[in-house]
Amino acid sequence: MTEPVIDPRLADYRERFALVLTNFGMQRMVARVYAALMVAESPTTTMPELAESLQASAGAISGAVKTLTTIGMVERVPAPGSRRDHFRIADNGWYDTVMHKYRVMAQEIIDLAGDGVETVGEDSVAGHRLDEMRAFYAFIQSEMEEILQHWEKARDARRAART
Structure with a gap:
């Protein structure tokens, strides 16, 4: 698997964002996934896209997404023609x-x-x-x-x- 091309400034910002959330008590991977979704330009993101972007395991991403959807900060959305689940930041x-x-x-x-x-x-x-x-x-x-x-x-x- 090749390394994804990520803007280093965006990656740095995303990690600083996640660190602030972690300092307020959010679990580290949950914070990283939330930060990644907050700065994503696409309307929705899949778990494999998050795993690639964050260089994290599918299991870690899955657990973080489950936490975020359970507390209502992220929502699963339909993606016609796609067999993968798509996620986005929940409005409010x-x-x-x-x-x-x-x-x-x-x-x-x-x-x-x-x-x-x-x-x-x-x-x-x-x-x-x-x-x-x-x-x-x-x-x-x-x-x-x-x-x-x-x-x-x-x-x-x-x-x-x-x-």
Whole structure:
């Protein structure tokens, strides 16, 4: 198998992109596949194309694609005339995934901090720290819906300007 011709600047960017995602907790190969799909010029990409581009095994690519489709960041799409599965970045997939994860995490922290205040006592030093953390996350969570409405309006305007 010959080495694919890949723009070194694009390959470097893709790997830096994947590293940032990895630093935020995404598995390395999942991050590399996601980054490759994000910078792909073709509307869809097959697993063999990803394997060639990333110089990775079919098994590693398959596992990463399965993870990304399960969490909704990537979707399988029909490709008439092709016998291979084709994949692309899901519209708003990163946004929906990040926001879902944030909401779950924020609520867990609010609940955990509330339990902590009850455990250590609200008038203790630790109780004050935990209550401050709970109040911060509750405040951010209450403001988030308005922020998201602003984002969606701005996003829709950007999309309309491009078409």
